[in-house]
Every structure is written in structure tokens, then in C-alpha cells.
Amino acid sequence: MNKQFKYFIFLLIICIIYSCEYEPVEIYQRKVNLNVNAPTIQILDMPLSGDTVYFYRDFYLNNQYYSPTFRFSSSDQKIRNIQFQIDSKNITTFTTGDTGVYGCYLYSLSNGVHNLISNIYTESGTGSIADKVGGEGYKFTREWTIIVNNDSIPPIKTSIINGFLKLSWPKYPTNNFSKFIFDKYYPWVYRYLSKPEFVDSAYVGEGGGYSISVMYNNNQWDYYTNNTIPSEIPKIKLDTVLGKNIITWNKCKYYSAVDTFELFLGDISEKNFIKITQDPNDTTAIYSTIPIGQSHVVTLIIIPKLNKNVFRSNMGYFASHPIDLP
Amino acid sequence: MKKSIIILLTYFSLIAANIYSQQFQFGIESGIGTYQMSALKSTNSDIQKGIPFDTKLVSNFPAYFYYRPTVELVFKHFGIGLNYSFLSTGSRISGKDYSGEYNFDMLIHSNTPSIFGEYYLNPDNKFPISFYLNFGRYYTTLNIKEHFSLGDSTLTNNYENYKAQNFYTEPGMKIYYPYKSFRIGFDIGYALQFSGKGFYLNNNINQKMADSKIPNWSGFRIGISLIYNLK
Numbered sequence: 001m002n003k004q005f006k007y008f009i010f011l012l013i014i015c016i017i018y019s020c021e022y023e024p025v026e027i028y029q030r031k032v033n034l035n036v037n038a039p040t041i042q043i044l045d046m047p048l049s050g051d052t053v054y055f056y057r058d059f060y061l062n063n064q065y066y067s068p069t070f071r072f073s074s075s076d077q078k079i080r081n082i083q084f085q086i087d088s089k090n091i092t093t094f095t096t097g098d099t100g101v102y103g104c105y106l107y108s109l110s111n112g113v114h115n116l117i118s119n120i121y122t123e124s125g126t127g128s129i130a131d132k133v134g135g136e137g138y139k140f141t142r143e144w145t146i147i148v149n150n151d152s153i154p155p156i157k158t159s160i161i162n163g164f165l166k167l168s169w170p171k172y173p174t175n176n177f178s179k180f181i182f183d184k185y186y187p188w189v190y191r192y193l194s195k196p197e198f199v200d201s202a203y204v205g206e207g208g209g210y211s212i213s214v215m216y217n218n219n220q221w222d223y224y225t226n227n228t229i230p231s232e233i234p235k236i237k238l239d240t241v242l243g244k245n246i247i248t249w250n251k252c253k254y255y256s257a258v259d260t261f262e263l264f265l266g267d268i269s270e271k272n273f274i275k276i277t278q279d280p281n282d283t284t285a286i287y288s289t290i291p292i293g294q295s296h297v298v299t300l301i302i303i304p305k306l307n308k309n310v311f312r313s314n315m316g317y318f319a320s321h322p323i324d325l326p
Numbered sequence: 327m328k329k330s331i332i333i334l335l336t337y338f339s340l341i342a343a344n345i346y347s348q349q350f351q352f353g354i355e356s357g358i359g360t361y362q363m364s365a366l367k368s369t370n371s372d373i374q375k376g377i378p379f380d381t382k383l384v385s386n387f388p389a390y391f392y393y394r395p396t397v398e399l400v401f402k403h404f405g406i407g408l409n410y411s412f413l414s415t416g417s418r419i420s421g422k423d424y425s426g427e428y429n430f431d432m433l434i435h436s437n438t439p440s441i442f443g444e445y446y447l448n449p450d451n452k453f454p455i456s457f458y459l460n461f462g463r464y465y466t467t468l469n470i471k472e473h474f475s476l477g478d479s480t481l482t483n484n485y486e487n488y489k490a491q492n493f494y495t496e497p498g499m500k501i502y503y504p505y506k507s508f509r510i511g512f513d514i515g516y517a518l519q520f521s522g523k524g525f526y527l528n529n530n531i532n533q534k535m536a537d538s539k540i541p542n543w544s545g546f547r548i549g550i551s552l553i554y555n556l557k
Contacts, residue, residue: 004507008554011354021435022390024418028382032423130425132379135476 036125040075041140052145053116053176055109069103070118077125080137085117086146106146114146156210156227163256163280165203169196169225172214181213181221187307202306204257207231233320234283236263236300245287247274249300249320255280259305265298274298297322348400350556351407355394355513357549361415363387365539366432366468370417373430381421381428390415392547398444405444409460412437413543426476433471436464436543444500453501458515460496465489466541468525488525490541494518498547511551519544 072079084093084104092105106116120140123131130136154170172180180193184200186208191198192215211226234249252258258278263285265272275285287298300320370383390413398407414435421428440462447455467489474482498515519542525535 005554008508008552011552021412022388022414022416022433024385024416024431024433026384026418026420027422027427027429028384028420030380030421030423032425126425127379128423128425129379129421129428130476133426133476136425 030127030129032126032128032131034126037076038138039077039122039125041079041120041122042073042075051143052147055146055148068106069101071101072120074122077123077138080121080123080134082121083119085119087115088117109146109148111148111150114148116144116146118142153225156212156225158227158229160253161199163254165200165205165229165254165257167198167200167210167227169212171196172224176216176218178215178217178219180224181215183211183213185209185211201257202304203254204302204304205232205234205252205254206302207233233302234300236298236320236323238298238323247285247287247298249283251283252280252302257304257306258302259308260303262301262303263298264301268299268301348402350397350399351405351509351553352395352397352556353509353511353551353553355396355409355511355549355551356391357513357547358389359392359413359415359517359543359547360389360545361387361413362542362544363415363417363434364542365537366417366434366541369539370419370430370432374419377419377421377428379421379428381419383417384420385416385418387415387417387434389545392549394549394551396442396551396553398442398553400444400446403446403449405446405456405458407442407444408440409442409462410437410439411462413464426474428474429471431469431471433469434466434541436466436541438462438464438494440496453503456500456502458496458498458500458513460494460498460515460517462494462496464492464494464519464541464543466491466525466543467528468541487528488535489528490523490525492519492523492541492543493521494543495520496547500551502553507555509551509553509555511553513547513549513551515547517544517547 070082072082082093082095082102084091086104086106086109091107093102094104095102104118118141120142121134122138122140124136124138125131126136128136156167156169159166159168180196182189182191182193182198184190187202189200189202207228207230209226209228212224213221214224215221232253234252236247236249239246239248247263249261252261258280261275261277261280261282262268262273263275264270265274265287274287275282299322302319367386370386374381374383392411392413394409394411396407396409398405412435414433416431416433418432419428419430440460442458442460444456444458447457467487470484470486470488472482472484473480494517496515496517498513500511500513503510522540524538524540527533527535
């Protein structure tokens with residue numbers, strides 16, 4: 001009896017030992033791909049070409065902020081996120097759905113040099129847990145120097161070179177510059193220029209407006225500066241010496257552009273020319289009598305060399321302010 | 327009314343004991359139980375869908391051992407007794423690679439006191455056969471552990487402990503082989519949980535588990551027992 005009881009207790013203990021609570025032990029070993037290459041990041045659209053980007057009055061013109069957008073593509077691994085920083089501070093970033101377009105807002109940057117960084121984060125491509133939760137991947141960094149100038153419009157300077165008007169303005173201080181667009185309002189001239197200067201071989205002093213724009217490497221363009229030049233058509237004056245009317249005018253500054261100076265009496269259509277000359281140094285005319293019944297008004301007109309026939313036929317010449325003869 | 331019934335049952339039991347009281351037995355039973363746990367399986371499915379990397383449900387409340395010590399007063403054809411069952415099972419969602427590891431474990435067990443009655447068809451036979459009916463209550467404890475680490479850093483290490491109580495009944499049959507003062511039994515039954523009270527947070531009975539999920543221990547019980555006859 002006692003022996004049997006001990007035997008029973010022994011068996012009971014064995015059972016209790018095995019009376020363990022269920023405990024799962026199996027682990028699922030995930031398959032990962034360790035033979036992956038780093039992705040190649042292509043920048044499909046980038047408004048900030050070059051390493052240095054110059055913003056000229058853009059923040060003023062675009063309601064105090066500028067929002068360049070970029071489009072990136074990755075060869076294999078997906079782009080997970082893009083972070084933009086300006087001067088080491090994160091800035092607001094936006095994305096437009098799944099199109100791979102990312103952008104940032106550049107708010108009211110002050111004048112001076114700034115540093116813009118884009119950090120592009122991609123998946124690692126291994127398929128690991130860390131990859132799937134964003135703890136593993138590749139980071140690509142692109143950096144730009146941004147020069148901001150919100151100051152006033154740069155001036156267009158005028159000078160005379162060999163009897164022609166020369167216009168010049170400051171260089172565009174960035175390497176994303178492609179060319180200038182020169183626009184003269186009347187007579188209309190439209191030129192692409194690589195240098196910040198233009199010799200206006202058609203200008204005879206008539207005055208007028210000019211506008212300079214900038215074309216960037218990506219074929220986008222932006223306004224740069226403008227200028228309006230007052231008229232400098234020679235003025236005529238009258239002196240009477242010994243009963244003769246001596247009409248003089250100051251030498252035209254832009255004589256190289258002038259084809260003919262014509263001084264006439266009354267309406268030009270009547271062709272009562274007092275003097276016609278192509279010599280810019282010849283600035284005097286003598287007129288002794290005034291025909292009865294004719295106008296006492298004298299006018300000097302200037303015919304430019306460039307397209308002179310067009311000017312004549314369209315009566316598009318430039319004339320001095322007429323004076324009344326006594 | 328209840329009191330009267332208890333008094334009557336006690337009276338008739340004593341009479342029966344005087345007439346037929348033959349043996350007082352105690353023993354231990356162990357075997358395999360299957361457990362439905364449909365609500366918790368559904369939880370596993372939801373959890374797995376929310377994980378951004380592929381995982382595997384390596385364990386999903388499988389059949390597992392139960393343990394049941396028993397004391398019984400046996401008459402000629404009838405027996406009545408008490409037992410206590412310990413049931414456990416669990417599940418695991420797992421994923422591991424060189425970069426990290428994720429485990430979501432649900433470990434559930436129940437301490438189950440019961441009373442039972444047993445009817446012996448042929449008590450004098452070499453292989454007595456009986457039918458039994460258990461009635462008891464599951465005191466269930468659910469431990470949920472979620473562990474997520476990347477490299478050497480532990481990002482998530484959550485632990486929650488829930489409780490639930492539910493009644494059950496278990497009809498079944500046994501066949502015995504008497505040997506000296508022992509009896510070796512083989513039994514098969516089906517446990518049916520019939521009240522559906524949901525889990526609540528261990529230290530706060532008012533804080534129910536989302537969707538009022540309940541444990542469900544219903545399932546087959548197949549076991550062997552070793553019984554010692556004190557008489």
C-alpha cells in the first residue's frame with residue numbers, strides 16, 4: 001500500500017512536471033535579398049539647374065514665396081521620401097500624388113547666400129523588416145547655393161560708341177543663365193543676346209523703351225530689367241543775321257545710325273526742302289526769304305540708315321520739334 | 327427552492343453512500359484538447375493585415391495538453407466528484423531577419439474547477455465503461471505580448487493581460503482498466519462553452535476588449551487517466 005502510494009505520487013509529479021503552459025517557440029525566418037545594388041536617382045524635372053541659383057526679385061513677384069518642383073525617378077528601389085532644408089532647417093515639402101513630383105516652399109528668403117539641400121530617401125530593396133518600416137535605405141543628397149537679390153531693378157546704362165547707342169546692364173550672376181532677351185518697343189527689335197550689351201544701330205536719338213529678360217538653361221524665362229530713354233533728337237534754332245535766317249542744330253549723337261538729315265519748310269508732303277544732307281557735321285542751313293502764303297514752320301527730320309525706305313514709305317522718320325520762322 | 331434541492335440531493339447522496347458507498351478515488355488525467363478560439367483567430371488575422379512586412383502565423387491556437395486532477399466518490403453504478411482542469415494554448419505571428427524581429431504572442435490558459443457525475447454501465451466488467459458529465463467554469467487569462475525590435479533597438483514591447491469567466495459543460499465516456507488499487511482510464515468528450523462573456527482588462531473589469539471578444543474553449547477532449555482507489 002505504502003509502496004503503491006509512493007509510486008502514484010511519483011507518477012503525479014511526472015505529470016505535474018509536464019503540466020506546462022503552452023508556449024509558442026517557432027520563429028518565421030523571412031527571406032531577404034541581400035544582393036541588391038544601390039539605386040540610380042535621375043532628376044527628370046529640376047527648376048534649379050546648376051549648383052548656384054540666382055533669384056532676382058522672385059520672392060517679390062511671386063507673393064513672397066517660390067515653390068520649385070522636382071521630379072525624381074529611381075532605377076529600382078522606390079523613393080520613400082524627400083526632405084528639403086534651407087540653411088539646415090527643414091522646410092515645408094509637398095508631393096503631388098504618385099507622380100514622383102516633389103516640391104518645397106521657399107518663403108521670403110532674405111538677400112544673400114542660402115544653402116538648399118534635398119535629401120532623397122529610397123528603400124533599400126532588400127525587403128527586410130527594417131526596409132519595410134523605413135529604417136533601412138539609401139540617402140542621396142543634392143545641394144544648391146541660392147543667391148537671393150530682392151533689391152531694385154539693375155540699371156541699363158547708355159553710352160555712345162562710334163556714333164551708335166550702346167546699352168549695357170549687369171551680368172546675370174548665375175550659371176543657369178542661358179541668354180538675354182532684348183526687347184525694344186519701337187521700332188520693335190527682339191534679339192537673343194549672350195552678353196549684357198546691345199549696340200542699337202537703328203537708334204538715332206528718338207528715345208524709347210527697352211526691356212531685358214533672362215532665359216535659363218531649362219528654357220524658362222524671367223523678367224530682368226528695363227529702361228526708358230528720353231528723346232535726343234537734335235533741336236533746331238533760328239538766328240537772323242543781316243536779313244538772313246540761319247537755322248542750326250546740334251550734332252546728332254548717334255550720327256552713325258543716321259542716313260539723312262532733311263530740313264524742310266511747312267508740311268513735309270509739300271517737299272519744300274531747305275536742306276538735305278548726309279553729313280552729320282553739317283548742322284547749318286541759311287534761308288533768306290519766306291514764300292508768301294506758306295507756313296512759317298521749319299522741321300528737321302532724321303532718316304535712319306536701317307530700313308530707311310521702310311521708314312520713308314511709312315513716314316516713320318523721327319523729327320525735331322518744329323520752330324516758327326519770324 | 328434552491329436550498330431545498332440541495333438538502334434533498336445531500337440526503338439522497340448520504341443514503342446512497344450508506345447503501346453503496348464503496349470507494350473514494352483520486353487521480354490525474356491528461357490529454358489533448360482542441361480549442362476553437364475563433365474570435366482570437368480573427369484578431370490574429372487583423373493584426374497580420376496591419377503589419378507592413380510579411381509575417382507568418384506560426385501557431386494559431388493548436389490542440390494542446392490539458393491536465394485534470396480528480397477526486398471522486400464512487401458507488402455501485404454512480405460516481406460524483408470534483409476536478410480541476412488546466413488548459414492552455416496560444417498563437418504567434420512571427421517575422422525575423424537580419425535587421426529585426428517581430429512577434430505577436432497571445433497566450434491563453436484557464437483554471438477550470440468543475441463538478442462531475444459519472445454513470446457506470448458495467449462496473450463489474452473487466453473493462454468498465456462509464457458516461458460522465460462535467461459542469462464548471464473557465465477562469466481564463468489571456469496574455470498578449472507584442473515585441474518589435476530593429477537591430478539592437480526595441481521599438482515596441484507591449485504587454486496586456488485580460489481575464490474572462492465562462493461556464494461550460496462536457497459530456498463524454500470512459501473506459502477503464504482496473505489494476506490492483508489503480509484504474510487506468512481512457513476517455514473522450516466534447517466541451518461546450520455556453521456563456522459568452524468577453525475579455526476585460528485584468529485590473530479594470532469595466533475596460534472590455536475591443537469588439538467584446540470572448541475566449542472559446544469548446545472542443546474535443548481526449549485523455550488518459552490514472553486513478554488510485556483509496557479503499
